[in-house]
Amino acid sequence: MSYEIGAFSELVSLSIDTLRYYEKLGLIKPQRSTNNRRAYTDNDIKWVQFIKRLKKTGMPIKSIKLYAKLRYQGNATIDERLKLLDNQMHRLKTDQNEIQAHIAFLNQKMATYRQIKAEISKTQ
Template identity: 55%
Template sequence: MKIGAFAELTGVSAYTLRYYEKKGLLFVKRDQNGCRNYLAEDREWGQFLCKLKATGMLLRDIKRYAQLRYNGAGTIAERLELLLKH
C-alpha cells in the first residue's frame, strides 16, 4: 500500500510517517522502484507509535522500543520493562 493510502488508513499524516521512518521508528519495505510499500502489519505499529508518543514517551525511548520490536519476540521482557519504567 502506498504512503497516502496508509496515512488515511492509520490517521497519521504522510509527513509524520516519513519522519518516523527517518528517525528509525518505522521500517518500511520498498518496491523495485524505491516507493514505500506499507504492509498490513505496519498499520498496528504505526498506530501504536502514536499512542507511545501520546503518553509523553521521549523519542529516544520510542526509538529503543522500535529497535527491540524489530528484533523480535525475544525482546518482549525488555519492551515491557521500558513501558513500565515510562
C-alpha cells in the same frame, strides 16, 4: 494488503512528512516495492497505531525509538520492551497520583467557597 505512502498516510491519520520522519528515526521500516516505493502493510498500520498510543501516554521519543529498535530485533528483546513499558506505567501512575492531589485541592477550595457563600446568605 499493501499501501503506498499517500493511502497509508490517510489510513493512520499522519502526514506523509511525519511518516518519512518516523522512518528516518527508525520507528517504522516499510517494505519497498520493485520500483523502490514504500509499501506499507496492515501490520504497519497496527504498529503506527501503537506508536501513536505510546506518544499519547507521554512516552519520550527517545524511549519510543529504543522500543522500535528492540521490536525490529525480535522476540529476544521482549524483557527489555517490557521494562520500557513498565517504566512508562510508573510515570503514568505518578502523574495520576499528582493529578488526584490537584483534584482534591480544588475540591477542598471549592467546598470552602461554598461554605463561605452559605454563611454570607444566612447573614443577609
